[in-house]
Amino acid sequence: MGFDQLMKDFAARQQLEELEPQNNRYTLTIDKNMEVSCFQANGRVYLYGALQELPLDTQKREELIKKLLERNLMLMASERVSLCIDDEINVLALYSSAPVNGLSLGLLEDQFSEFTNNFELYKNVIGGNRQPPPSTAMMLMP
Numbered sequence: 001m002g003f004d005q006l007m008k009d010f011a012a013r014q015q016l017e018e019l020e021p022q023n024n025r026y027t028l029t030i031d032k033n034m035e036v037s038c039f040q041a042n043g044r045v046y047l048y049g050a051l052q053e054l055p056l057d058t059q060k061r062e063e064l065i066k067k068l069l070e071r072n073l074m075l076m077a078s079e080r081v082s083l084c085i086d087d088e089i090n091v092l093a094l095y096s097s098a099p100v101n102g103l104s105l106g107l108l109e110d111q112f113s114e115f116t117n118n119f120e121l122y123k124n125v126i127g128g129n130r131q132p133p134p135s136t137a138m139m140l141m142p
Contacts, residue, residue, distance in 0.1 A: 001104070001105075003040045003100060003103075006103065006104075006105060007019050007026045007038065010105060010108055010109065010112070011028075013105065014109075024039055026038045026039070030116055031116075034116060034119055034120075035050070036048070036112070036119075040100055043099060043100050043101065044097045044099055045097060045099075045100055045108070045111070046095055046096070046097045047095060047097075047112065047115045048094070048095045049093060049094050049095075049115070050086065050089070050091040050093045051091070051092045051093060051094055051122055051123060051126060052091065052092055052123075052126055053091050054090050054091060054092055064126065065085075065092075067125065067126075068083055068092070068122065068126070069083070071121075080096050080114060081095065081096040081114065081118045082095055083122070092126075094115070094118060096114065096118075
């Protein structure tokens with residue numbers, strides 16, 4: 001199944017508005033507070049979402065990054081998402097990727113679910129809550 005068809009099927013199953021790519025990216029808004037871009041490049045599908053703008057103050061920026069890296073080190077063994085700094089727009093972002101080959105609708109849903117759960121976790125860490133919120137797993141429709 002092609003990537004475009006996979007995205008259309010994903011939108012239909014999740015009862016989202018029909019998706020139209022812009023600049024070869026599909027953008028979904030989840031729970032009104034999370035914007036996720038989905039695109040393919042170099043044989044992989046990527047999910048990308050900006051967590052927040054980085055502070056301009058160097059000390060505050062370093063403190064935020066250290067706090068998030070501590071959390072990221074704990075999650076590295078079990079999670080398939082990565083923190084990144086998007087210098088072009090000065091934001092801290094989260095992304096994940098999976099190979100396009102063999103990607104099914106179910107695997108894409110799993111990737112979105114894992115991504116959105118981690119997005120919420122990092123938003124809570126940024127907001128000062130070091131513990132993940134209890135039972136806030138994002139439920140995407142099967």
